[in-house]
Amino acid sequence: MADTNKRKLIGTSFRRVDAVGKVSGRTQFADDLSFPRMVFMKLLRSPLPHAQIVSIDTSAAERAPGVVGVLTGSDVPVPFGILPVSHDEHALCPDKVRFVGDPVAAVAALTEEQAQAALALVRVEWKQLDTIADYDDALDASKDLIHTYGDDHNFHKKVSLRFGDPEAGFKQADLVLEDTMFFDGNTHLPLEQHATIAVPEGDGRVAVWSSTQTPHYLHKALTKVLGLPAPWIRVIALTNGGGFGGKSDPFNHEIAAAKMALNLGRPVKITLTREEVFQCHRGRHPTLMSIRTGFRKDGSMTAQHLKTLLDGGAYGSYGVASTYYTGALQTVTYNLPHYQFDGARVWTNKPPCGPKRGHGTPQPRFALEVQLDKAAHALGLDPAAMRLKQLQPKDSITANWLRVGSMGLGPCIEAVMRGSKWLERRNAMPPGRGLGIACSSYLSGAGLPINWNHMPHSGVQLKLDRSGGVAVFCGQTEIGQGSDSILAACVAEILGISLQEIRLCVADTDLTPVDLGSYSSRVTLMMGNAAVQAAERAREILARAAAEELKLPGANIVFADGRVFDAADPARGMSFAAAVQAAESRYGTIGTTGSYTPPRAPGRYRGAGVGPSPAYSYSACIVEVDVDPATGIVRVPDVWIAHDVGRALNPTLVAGQVEGSIYMGIGEALMEESAFRRLPEKLSSALVHKFPNMLEYKSPTFLDMPRVHTSIIEEPDANGPFGAKEVGQGPLLPVMPAVSNAIFHALGVRMDQVPIHPWMVFKALEEKRRGGVGRYGPKAFPAVDYGASLDVPTPAEGGDGKARNADDIGVRGGTMSETQRQSQEKPC
């Protein structure tokens, strides 16, 4: 992977391979597909938040005009889920429903209108259970259980990890701050609603075309629920019209469509409504946090104790990982010698939360960065300079055993300070104006797969044609981020050909090697490395054949501009196609493979699997706000952001991801929230999303966007292809705390909660005028028994990555019981 040649594509803003198709409307998304004899499916969803299904009668629906098939829970009794430890979902609920929107029956008809009309004819008799609406309900041991597995009562998962000696750290501190903060839930809001078409293939096989970020995991879930051999099921992920984590789980509608198609012997299509997308959810977990940090006079941290409480909604989803992620990445930006993390996730009767962009890390990052701002204020330090002084060093191991490689946060902070004229302007702002800074870091792919195994996380296969064309096969999924373009460019760069010579075949479980999916910002790094390896292997074969053909044994053969030639005498060479022909003549059909497996992480304690990554990206963000004290309305005129992407494989794509993150971050900071209506308990048990539509769920439009000033910082990482790290998620994280910190700078009020609505600022200002502290945020953190902590000595203490007391604590609950797990497939 030596980066010696001049790059032709990598590092340039080459045009995306899917650009023309997308801007001309020719890209086919899942809902654009149509097949002969296709029928349409709709799901009957629960109108109740929590109830037993006493009986279900579909006879009238079966007789309704146009109806060709009806399914209920007994037709698809096998549970599934994205994590092996929480296979707690069903394609159709067999015995109880857990939120408004949980599906109980599927109807297929000749038209979508007929299917919709027939849903009203399904008769369900319910027995209502307690509505678990929020933390208070979930912590109330007298209320009904949502699930029969979990840590205790309505707790899904509890985690407690202690690294080093936090109490000793707090004793060394000159200042100890303790804050309670809240990060509300929000949803992904992809423009494309989920859609699936299942096509039976005549011999008992089925192909499922879907808007999914994770065809590999959908394939596994289908295999399990349908009870078919895996090779009989083909999953094809189409280009997603946005995902952001909302299409990372296998979904009930995908499985129900496949079952219906197999039953009927004809293609079945389902396209969700926007409201159903809100019900699929898997969005940001509402998270209550208690954060206690010790600081020295220079602002450096001595210890931190973080407690989180996640509102998980009705199912497991990625929740166990999400819970760990609310603690895992607190250590990778600034040196933190002692750290305790307690996390817990509760069930509630709401759509399940899961992995939204940033997956579990924006919430504690908000708490950390706002608290750092408070510490800087209390200690009389510049908040930017204070951060610069305590950066986690590159090539180091954190207290919780994460290996940091390249680390460009310093240059990021300096870039945004320069761009915003931080030092010149910060102490000379007009009334109501403020500048706030925050930083963050994110994974370039999770170090461990979801289903534990030793196999590669990404595979790429090349087929070289004698015409000079190169077909590239990879299971990766384009969700708008540009992964198709990066895949093509990595191969084209190594082989010295143009993007026009590349033919992609992606995200097809029948045809492409496994790539785990477009989640955890893993694709560029993992797929990129696999692609580079496959292309280098092809280059080696071609170079050998070309050297023979040119009678230049031992020459330095170069691949560039569609030619293969001698570096010493570029005139002596041949076209790329001729080189393929030379190789094919000698060795037969030319094909190579490449794959990527992340390095082993140093942590050996239970839970050490969440947090490690081959490389961490870094971001710094400065937000300017203009706050109206008469109303509390916050405007954001400008955002400066610098992101350490290791190496920008395509600077325009990188900037696009950064700007998209700012858009989403401004939404999370100022308006987006998964708000629910609990009707008065005396009158109703109802619990519904307050506004499951794109008009009233407030998200910024293009016209509401601030000016964004983007700096790309390049600190190449040895683990990344050409040095590249992630950019899809990291730049979102610092936006929300930077907005809160800027509001404090503008008006002296603290927003310990997001989204920051104008009435919150207004209320805090009123409180301040009356002589109060001027803060809006949660009042208290409830008493949660997190249990005994795993005690893990840090690297500085001479630890070996293992917990001291693992045997005393043993395996905790929070996962499905052994009997439940026996029905699951072997991991792979």
Add this chain to the structure above:
Amino acid sequence: MLRLPEFSFVAARDIGEACALLAEAPKSTRLLAGGTDLLPNMKRRHQHAQRLVGLRAVANMRGIHGDSEMRVGAMTTLSTITRDAKLQRHWPGFVRAVQSISSPVLRTTGTIGGNLCLDTRCNYYNQSEEWRQAIGGCMKEAGDICWVAPSSPRCWAISASDSAPLLCAIGARVRLVSVRGERVIPVEQLFVDDGIVWLGKSDDEVLTEVLLPPVENTKATYWKLRRRGSIDFPVLGVGAALRMGAHGEVTHARIFLGAVSSAPLRAPESEAALLGQQLTEATVKAAGEAARGVAHALDNTDFTMLWRRQMTAVWVEGALRELGGLPPRAQMPETPLGAPAMSV
């Protein structure tokens, strides 16, 4: 996806035909004046019609006419109004109110008549059929309770028209035509403060045009409160029209609040606080405070009801400061942020 129910469609060629078609079945027929609100509502099954009568082909319901007393055809699109030079000159406050409606795309289709007759809105009502089933319906649609105020005998869905408070304030009138004849009424009489029966016109009447009064020395403005300056419905609208005497004393004041009840509400105490007074820091503040009690802001829109009530005073004061040439104290959220820029 959400799909429209079946209905029949007739394109009326003139006002007479529209009236005749409407008179055939006034309860089950609806006028299609743009459809940017009606059609989504029909998809969600909370507005119903067996027949829609399209008005786009009715030539004499379109266009902006007259000089001192201008007339705006009910089928004039909102974007036509925002581009009209004479309206910009005479009634810039009206143009601003219309400019603030929804988004550019919807303004090219939506009409002024449609905006005035806009269905009242509520977070318990503007929802899908499934959502409304999950709460057991509400009294505006298939239920018997108002979830905004469960002990209330009435529906509190809000009037969300941006043009209405401004047109009420300037004393505009509307022409209503039916097979029974025609009449001209003040815009404020077009509305009833009831979320379910929110229009004071009969089911068989067609709103054909809006009649604007002579400007004389009236100054009028519209202040709108909403989350996003790019698209949202109002959660509070202030239409204010003033005339001043030789010494700057207010001789005429009409102030109407939108989106805080089921009809635009007049704020007589605010008007009284201004009459005979010059617009000073003290008088505009007093007039703003006097409006606070008028607003019936409830928990059925974006934002909290307490804050919306508090903002009523700020917004009324803001509108009056603008009319009085006093420096602004509050900023409207739609103040442009500037074009997005990128530097790599």
